Amino acid sequence: xxxxxxxxxxxxxxxxxxxxxxxxxxxxxxxxxxxxxxxxxxxxxxxxxxxxxxxxxxxxxxxxxxxxxxxxxxxxxxxxxxxxxxxxxxxxxxxxxxxxxxxxxxxxxxxxxxxxxxxxxxxxxxxxxxxxxxxxxxxxxxxxxxxxxxxxxxxxxxxxxxxxxxxxxxxxxxxxxxxxxxxxxxxxxxxxxxxxxxxxxxxxxxxxxxxxxxxxxxxxxxxxxxxxxxxxxxxxxxxxxxxxxxxxxxxxxxxxxxxxxxxxxxxxxxxxxxxxxxxxxxxxxxxxxxxxxxxxxxxxxxxxxxxxxxxxxxxxxxxxxxxxxxxxxxxxxxxxxxxxxxxxxxxxxxxxxxxxxxxxxxxxxxxxxxxxxxxxxxxxxxxxxxxxxxxxxxxxxxxxxxxxxxxxxxxxxxxxxxxxxxxxxxxxxxxxxxxxxxxxxxxxxxxxxxxxxxxxxxxxxxxxxxxxxxxxxxxxxxxxxxxxxxxxxxxxxxxxxxxxxxxxxxxxxxxxxxxxxxxxxxxxxxxxxxxxxxxxxxxxxxxxxxxxxxxxxxxxxxxxxxxxxxxxxxxxxxxxxxxxxxxxxxxxxxxxxxxxxxxxxxxxxxxxxxxxxxxxxxxxxxxxxxxxxxxxxxxxxxxxxxxxxxxxxxxxxxxxxxxxxxxxxxxxxxxxxxxxxxxxxxxxxxxxxxxxxxxxxxxxxxxxxxxxxxxxxxxxxxxxxxxxxxxxxxxxxxxxxxxxxxxxxxxxxxxxxxxxxxxxxxxxxx
Amino acid sequence: xxxxxxxxxxxxxxxxxxxxxxxxxxxxxxxxxxxxxxxxxxxxxxxxxxxxxxxxxxxxxxxxxxxxxxxxxxxxxxxxxxxxxxxxxxxxxxxxxxxxxxxxxxxxxxxxxxxxxxxxxxxxxxxxxxxxxxxxxxxxxxxxxxxxxxxxxxxxxxxxxxxxxxxxxxxxxxxxxxxxxxxxxxxxxxxxxxxxxxxxxxxxxxxxx
Numbered sequence: 001x002x003x004x005x006x007x008x009x010x011x012x013x014x015x016x017x018x019x020x021x022x023x024x025x026x027x028x029x030x031x032x033x034x035x036x037x038x039x040x041x042x043x044x045x046x047x048x049x050x051x052x053x054x055x056x057x058x059x060x061x062x063x064x065x066x067x068x069x070x071x072x073x074x075x076x077x078x079x080x081x082x083x084x085x086x087x088x089x090x091x092x093x094x095x096x097x098x099x100x101x102x103x104x105x106x107x108x109x110x111x112x113x114x115x116x117x118x119x120x121x122x123x124x125x126x127x128x129x130x131x132x133x134x135x136x137x138x139x140x141x142x143x144x145x146x147x148x149x150x151x152x153x154x155x156x157x158x159x160x161x162x163x164x165x166x167x168x169x170x171x172x173x174x175x176x177x178x179x180x181x182x183x184x185x186x187x188x189x190x191x192x193x194x195x196x197x198x199x200x201x202x203x204x205x206x207x208x209x210x211x212x213x214x215x216x217x218x219x220x221x222x223x224x225x226x227x228x229x230x231x232x233x234x235x236x237x238x239x240x241x242x243x244x245x246x247x248x249x250x251x252x253x254x255x256x257x258x259x260x261x262x263x264x265x266x267x268x269x270x271x272x273x274x275x276x277x278x279x280x281x282x283x284x285x286x287x288x289x290x291x292x293x294x295x296x297x298x299x300x301x302x303x304x305x306x307x308x309x310x311x312x313x314x315x316x317x318x319x320x321x322x323x324x325x326x327x328x329x330x331x332x333x334x335x336x337x338x339x340x341x342x343x344x345x346x347x348x349x350x351x352x353x354x355x356x357x358x359x360x361x362x363x364x365x366x367x368x369x370x371x372x373x374x375x376x377x378x379x380x381x382x383x384x385x386x387x388x389x390x391x392x393x394x395x396x397x398x399x400x401x402x403x404x405x406x407x408x409x410x411x412x413x414x415x416x417x418x419x420x421x422x423x424x425x426x427x428x429x430x431x432x433x434x435x436x437x438x439x440x441x442x443x444x445x446x447x448x449x450x451x452x453x454x455x456x457x458x459x460x461x462x463x464x465x466x467x468x469x470x471x472x473x474x475x476x477x478x479x480x481x482x483x484x485x486x487x488x489x490x491x492x493x494x495x496x497x498x499x500x501x502x503x504x505x506x507x508x509x510x511x512x513x514x515x516x517x518x519x520x521x522x523x524x525x526x527x528x529x530x531x532x533x534x535x536x537x538x539x540x541x542x543x544x545x546x547x548x549x550x551x552x553x554x555x556x557x558x559x560x561x562x563x564x565x566x567x568x569x570x571x572x573x574x575x576x577x578x579x580x581x582x583x584x585x586x587x588x589x590x591x592x593x594x595x596x597x598x599x600x601x602x603x604x605x606x607x608x609x610x611x612x613x614x615x616x617x618x619x620x621x622x623x624x625x626x627x628x629x630x631x632x633x634x635x636x637x638x639x640x641x642x643x644x645x646x647x648x649x650x651x652x653x654x655x656x657x658x659x660x661x662x663x664x665x666x667x668x669x670x671x672x673x674x675x676x677x678x679x680x681x682x683x684x685x686x687x688x689x690x691x692x693x694x695x696x697x698x699x700x701x702x703x704x705x706x707x708x709x710x711x712x713x714x715x716x717x718x719x720x721x722x723x724x725x726x727x728x729x730x731x732x733x734x735x736x737x738x739x740x741x742x743x744x745x746x747x748x749x750x751x752x753x754x755x756x757x758x759x760x761x762x763x764x765x766x
Numbered sequence: 767x768x769x770x771x772x773x774x775x776x777x778x779x780x781x782x783x784x785x786x787x788x789x790x791x792x793x794x795x796x797x798x799x800x801x802x803x804x805x806x807x808x809x810x811x812x813x814x815x816x817x818x819x820x821x822x823x824x825x826x827x828x829x830x831x832x833x834x835x836x837x838x839x840x841x842x843x844x845x846x847x848x849x850x851x852x853x854x855x856x857x858x859x860x861x862x863x864x865x866x867x868x869x870x871x872x873x874x875x876x877x878x879x880x881x882x883x884x885x886x887x888x889x890x891x892x893x894x895x896x897x898x899x900x901x902x903x904x905x906x907x908x909x910x911x912x913x914x915x916x917x918x919x920x921x922x923x924x925x926x927x928x929x930x931x932x933x934x935x936x937x938x939x940x941x942x943x944x945x946x947x948x949x950x951x952x953x954x955x956x957x958x959x960x961x962x963x964x965x966x967x968x969x970x971x972x973x974x975x
Binding site: 151152154155156 | 861863868891892893894895898900901969970
């Protein structure tokens with residue numbers, strides 16, 4: 001494809017050339033026909049002029065001859081018959097007027113006196129006297145004869161004079177007519193050319209006209225007037241040449257002008273194109289150098305404006321993607337990417353700290369969210385101002401920050417962690433009010449061992465978990481103390497993606513009412529359909545999820561799916577009570593109740609069909625808070641179950657105050673029921689205690705008929721285990737349920753005031 | 767002076783000269799033209815064959831009016847003295863190269879220095895050198911019996927009885943009429959003549975001798 005510039009130039013030049021060629025050919029054709037017409041017109045005029053000139057010449061010659069004949073003395077000599085005198089006077093007069101010949105004759109034609117080539121003249125006397133044959137030829141020369149009478153006073157004699165039509169005369173005729181003059185005469189049968197002013201003739205290029213001058217007797221004379229077409233065309237051709245010159249010059253000038261103009265268009269266009277290419281490549285600091293006031297200038301200015309608009313939009317998108325909007329610090333994505341970069345290019349050890357603020361939720365609750373936000377902002381600023389951090393600070397979650405640094409040789413990870421804690425030890429001043437905060441820091445270092453950023457982050461998370469559990473301000477991830485294979489670490493990283501990729505599956509293990517052998521419900525369990533490792537049981541990923549706090553997301557996801565499924569069955573007229581596990585970490589989630597409320601409201605599940613199994617260890621860290629959460633959940637109408645009952649150290653007083661509906665005896669006691677007497681005692685007392693508190697007692701892990709009989713004898717209400725049914729997928733469960741009787745449930749329709757959150761929350765935000 | 771008075775004058779002189787002779791009667795010549803011009807001014811001369819006539823000593827005048835000789839055609843007896851008067855305001859030259867009388871009057875106004883005597887019979891053609899159109903014919907005859915035809919072409923003469931040679935001349939006469947003898951008796955007679963009078967430029971009819 002040709003460039004715009006070439007196309008513009010070629011188009012206009014071709015047009016111009018075509019117009020000029022057309023004009024030139026028209027002019028040229030007109031010139032050619034004009035020249036011929038002009039020549040013909042000249043010939044027509046010229047021949048008329050020629051005849052008149054000849055006549056005029058004849059008259060002049062006659063006048064001259066008459067002057068001689070009228071001379072008184074000559075007349076006297078002639079009249080008195082003085083022949084000698086007459087002869088000499090005739091000669092004198094003829095010479096005076098330049099006649100080539102002269103004859104004096106009587107009226108009867110008798111020669112009296114003569115001069116020059118009189119013999120010829122004499123031969124033509126009769127004709128000359130009669131007026132005809134005044135043009136004669138002799139020896140290739142052409143003469144014009146004139147005859148006048150000698151009067152005394154009557155004509156007594158005639159004077160005949162002959163003048164040669166020589167080259168000079170021909171030239172004069174040619175000059176006056178503007179035509180070439182050629183005299184020719186008939187000699188014998190052929191025409192012979194005499195005097196001629198015509199150049200060496202090119203017959204094809206000459207237009208001629210013949211004029212008969214004399215056609216008497218032996219002297220046939222004619223003149224040929226001619227004009228060369230080439231001569232006639234010459235001025236037109238000069239004009240044509242000038243026009244061609246002008247055309248060439250104008251094409252050249254036009255070419256230059258068009259190139260200049262098109263350059264004025266294409267050059268800025270090229271610059272604009274280059275600028276666009278650079279902008280497309282992602283650089284937004286291109287200066288578009290088109291300083292013009294025309295449309296291109298406007299376009300360049302628009303491009304410049306667009307560039308800065310794109311730049312600012314790009315910045316804000318980057319901020320949204322990589323920046324925490326509240327503090328302006330990096331978000332988790334940006335932080336992990338920054339850590340990854342640090343790992344890739346650094347030589348010395350890279351330390352990562354994950355910082356968790358203690359009881360930050362209280363600040364929000366008691367002082368308001370604006371104060372909470374201000375505190376978070378100031379803490380972010382405080383952490384960023386630690387010299388070793390140099391701004392490598394991120395806010396990972398509501399009350400969780402992170403920082404990384406390249407550790408010098410002489411600085412230990414603990415020392416760096418201490419410097420972070422030091423930065424947090426100062427009370428934060430919000431609205432002149434000092435607020436004291438404490439925090440736990442989890443530290444991890446990527447030293448000799450190759451680690452990914454995700455793995456390093458998990459390590460720091462684990463260290464933080466330990467610090468929180470052990471009530472420490474600072475804990476360092478120690479691979480020796482708590483080994484975690486790289487396999488597991490990467491598994492945990494993949495777990496984040498499992499939810500997004502929809503790799504998790506709900507499995508159900510039915511619960512059986514021991515007395516009636518009817519289906520009392522099902523416990524919801526998780527399976528992970530891993531793309532490469534196959535179906536994974538919860539034991540392979542739930543502990544890590546709990547350790548890293550990711551369990552909350554898993555719980556949310558499970559609740560959502562389980563409640564949806566329960567609602568589906570309920571709507572289908574086959575209600576089934578479902579139990580979902582709640583981890584200890586979930587109990588620390590202050591918004592758990594509202595999340596559950598939102599879900600049962602959204603899916604329209606009667607709350608009594610949902611049982612939340614809370615592990616006993618969930619009450620240990622903060623029994624009061626756990627109690628509040630359980631109360632809130634119980635208020636929703638859902639059933640609560642204490643899972644792994646017997647393993648924890650929950651005091652009976654606490655147990656009595658808790659709004660639970662059942663206890664679930666830990667499987668370790670059930671499996672050891674037949675062999676271990678102590679376990680049997682524990683199970684018995686647990687069942688009795690449960691019943692005495694008005695709770696139902698569930699036993700899990702029943703694998704043998706003996707255990708089942710034993711539990712029945714102990715008065716256990718509900719059992720669950722491989723003996724009855726192993727966990728199964730949805731399709732299998734529905735198939736399995738077809739042949740089973742169900743415990744009749746008293747399910748109340750949902751009627752919950754769930755508030756604004758429930759209305760606005762979406763599944764994904766949740 | 768005009769043409770007819772000149773004629774009459776000449777006749778009167780002749781008559782006086784002839785007193786005492788016997789006149790036979792009047793001879794009338796009736797000339798008709800078969801040509802393109804009329805017979806007026808045709809010169810008619812009767813030369814007596816029986817007698818000789820002495821030269822005349824008469825005078826005549828030829829005037830020049832409006833660049834024309836007046837009269838244009840005259841007949842005079844041999845020996846007549848002619849005065850060439852000039853009535854124009856311009857000057858004229860008068861010349862003749864005719865053999866019977868060759869003369870030149872230099873440019874003059876009014877009356878010439880000297881009259882010209884026409885002393886030989888014949889035709890004299892007069893011209894003016896500066897006016898080519900001025901032309902006059904003067905017939906010089908020995909006979910006293912001559913006349914010019916009137917407008918109607920007739921000439922009446924009283925001739926004594928006897929024999930005469932009749933001759934006629936006109937510038938445009940194509941065929942010279944052969945002279946013929948006329949016998950004049952006492953009774954009146956009429957001679958009818960038919961002439962071919964057609965101009966033959968530039969020539970002029972020869973003079974009948």
